[in-house]
Amino acid sequence: MWQILFCAFALLVTVTSAEAAEIEFLDIPGNDGFISIKGEIAGGDGDRFYDLIQGHDRISVILQSPGGLVKESLQIGAEIRLHNYATMVLPDSECFSACGLIWVAGARRYMSASSKIGFHAAYREENGEYKESGVANAEIGSYLTHLGLRIEAIRFFTIAGPNDFLLLTPDRARALGIDIFEQDGLKVTTPRDAPTVDIYADRFVSYGMLRSRCEGFFLFDKGIVERENIEAIKTGQQVAGNDTWIEVWTPMLKEAKTELNTKGALTVCLETEAHLRDQGLPTGIEGPSFDCRKAVTLTEKALCRDAGLWAKDRAMNAIYLFMRSYDNAKARKALLANQRDWIKQRNSCGGNLLCLNQSYDDRFQLMKAVDLGQPANGG
Incomplete structure (x- = not known):
């Protein structure tokens, strides 16, 4: 339905030359509320926007503005993010400077290839000349950081001079890690359909972790994991270019290694597998450690x-096989007896998934130090 509204608003929203922004609530029967912001953003617009949104939970903010005061725009943007509102720049509409700062705050950001969203550094006028404002740009940097944007995106927003603009295209947005809903007529490409480079970098690091440290726990299909790892690399490079691609995944890999050292391989492997599976991505695990036909x-x-238990059961089975390989017979006997006691406790859960998950999780808490980077003997 929103696609039809998008086209209708393209006819409704027109360019304005008013000195202050026109901020109005558009009540469309049978749909969520819309707020239109047109014209230059001036003093008091932040408060006007705040007053207008009171009592409204679901709002989409349609923007068409040449820019305006940074302070007011940051106030509006903060309210948009706080309430998880969507932001829209319609096809062939303009949203420059401070307006773009409002748009990027959207929990869901809509644009099209013909939307003109432009950015430049904040400036002040002195003796008829435009000069960059260090204070305002610092505030913008802090604001964008709180929105979760990385440094490359922040640079893009503030690098152009006062008399220039850098236009944000859909492809550039994804390369900068800004997820968008791209509208083309009635077709909408969602962030899931066309992820940002950050998503591909996350997949690359996650699949790399599975390949290098988790095979011994899960005995997954290596072909699937390797294929997905390579696909993440290829697509990430296509989206962002090789240099930017490396800049994005390098800190993610560093963070993953830190977690490996602090949490241990078992915990990180379980979390990584769950992270990928929750996105609907294959992890090479198709069932628990035993034949479900039996x-x-x-x-x-x-x-x-329950697919959420497959990796846990495989990891537990791999650890059991690892215990059986202990050279110290006394220690091996004690560990195996303890494991059999746990299996009895687990089986007392019957088919209760909550109980089963808790049983595995509690047991894993006692096994954090176990590291099976390679398949256990007999696995």
């Missing part, structure tokens, strides 16, 4: 039914 008990059937 499942008999309620617990076994539950383990086969």
